[in-house]
Amino acid sequence: MQMMKPDDFAAWVKRAAPGEDVVYSVGIRPAKAIGEAVRALHDQGLVSLTSKRTDSGLRFIAQRRPDPRPAQERKPMPRGRFTLGASDGKMTTRAVLRILSQAAGRDLPCPTNAELAKRVGLKDAVAASYRMRRLVADGKITVEEPSPTERRVVTIVATGKQTRRASL
Structure with missing residues (x-):
């Protein structure tokens, strides 16, 4: 040995x-x-x-490994925000679905991809767009794009609730 x-x-x-x-x-x-x-x-x-x-x-x-960050340097997440890492795809996609469901339940306009990325902790709007496409492919939501000057309308398939139509 x-x-x-x-x-x-x-x-x-x-x-x-x-x-x-x-x-x-x-x-x-x-x-x-x-x-x-x-x-x-x-x-x-x-x-x-x-x-x-x-x-x-x-x-x-x-x-x-890189030296671990000291605990004092960690910033607390603002209350009400999800604390997911972008590396966990299924949890992040579920978090996006939860945000869309909340918007539909409160009769709010659909969040933009940039807003979704910020709230879930994704790198950029492209990552949020991918999560939206996954939800459509999985049959969890349907998306209606009314016109270039209006926000998309998302329907949550499980509840039938929709986000509010709004202009950009």
């Missing part, structure tokens, strides 16, 4: 750039000392862990 020493591993973490990886142990399982050191740094968010099977057992690999 081959392994790094805990001090060597800690030194590697300090000097490694995000994305670099290192094999810290080879065999059936890492030794207790290096295993504890690696898990401690993983719990701090500094490394990601994986393993790969080889003929002689496993290669245990750690990859350096």
Whole structure:
């Protein structure tokens, strides 16, 4: 069995750039000392862990992650806003559907793609447009585009409620 020493591993973490990886142990399982050191740094968010099977057992690999942001730097989300990441497509699409349902239930005009993107936390209006197209393809909503000077009207299929027709 081959392994790094805990001090060597800690030194590697300090000097490694995000994305670099290192094999810290080879065999059936890492030794207790290096295993504890690696898990401690993983719990701090500094490394990601994986393993790969080889003929002689496993290669245990750690990859350096970017330094985690301190808790003080996190901005609280304004109340009433969704806190989804754009990486979770199904949840984000459901959040867009929820916003459209609220607008229809309150007899409000349909939000623009830019407004949807801002409220859900998407990167841009194109991402919100994609979520709208997914909802249409899934049969959750229908969209009527009255004219270039009026906002679209969205009908929620499950309830039959519509957003209000309004001019831009």
